[in-house]
Amino acid sequence: MERKVIEFDAAHFFATSFDWQIDWRGQAGQAGVTGSGQVVYGSQPRWIAQLDFATLRRDQIRSWRGIINQLRGRYNVLRVRLHDPLQPSWQEIGSPYRGRPVPHSDGSYFSDGSGYSQGMTAPVLETAPAGATSLRIDANYLGNFISAGHKFSVNDWLYEAVGIEGQGENAVLHFEMPLRRPVFAEEEINLNATCLVALEGDLTGALRVEPGDIGAPSLSLVEWVGPGRS
Structure with a gap:
């Protein structure tokens, strides 16, 4: 199964909450008469995520629909750029450019002004x-x-x-x-971390449009760890 990878920047849709957790996928046995128990951990733990987003308006809703429908439910995957709110800032790591384009060694940029x-x-x-x-x-x-x-x-x-x-x-x-x-x-x-994920369910990400043509979506995601992942 060749799955299409769709780029998704959480900051573009103004993510308002950030919840990424490791699902260790442990299997618990029944407790013994002494109160002891066993846990067997799965061979493929994975990340799960719950992301909530700010209220979107008309153009943003159309963009959202375009991404979600490309996923075909759980078939295709997102490459999510996390934008962890706790990642270091450019100032903290001491970058003189603070995320801006970097010039040549002589301080000049390309002819179009890019670096x-x-x-x-x-x-x-x-x-x-x-x-x-x-x-x-x-x-x-x-x-x-x-x-x-x-x-x-x-x-x-x-x-x-x-x-x-x-x-x-x-x-x-x-x-x-x-x-x-x-x-x-x-x-x-x-540290600008990315992760390949699929929707938790085929209807995940559906956006209800409310009066005023607004909507506040959410996503439940699971890391892609199965067949076909390199």
Whole structure:
């Protein structure tokens, strides 16, 4: 099954609440007579999300409909740019450009006034296998500001930092959930995190238009971890 990936920027539709949680997909057995119990964890935990959005008006509602209908229910997937409200700011990581285009080394821009795009990323310095829960990164790229609670992605796989040891090229970032795929040296962690998700149900995202041609949508999402995901 080849699923179409549709770009979705949560900030474009003015997301008002942000709830991304790891579903460990544990299976609990019956409690014993002593009160003890067992939990068996699934081999493929995944992220689930509940996003609420501000009131949309006519043009925004049409745009919303266009995206939701492209999904064909749970068939296609969204590449969601999270815009975590707790991600570091450009000022905190010490960027002189604060998200603006970056010029050439001599300070000039291209003839049309554009520059190089700037990402909130840091290179991975050592290859890590699937199942690892730490990565060695060059934290200088982030002003050594990354810490527990920051979400990041690697190739659209989403993770959350739980701690960091060291600084600069000696920084070791600890995170959950374990790596779903190997990560190779020179790949990057991205604090402008992205995640590939499907709708929780075929009717998720339906928008009721109220008097005044307004509507306030919401989305329930589950991470795509199944067949066909690379």
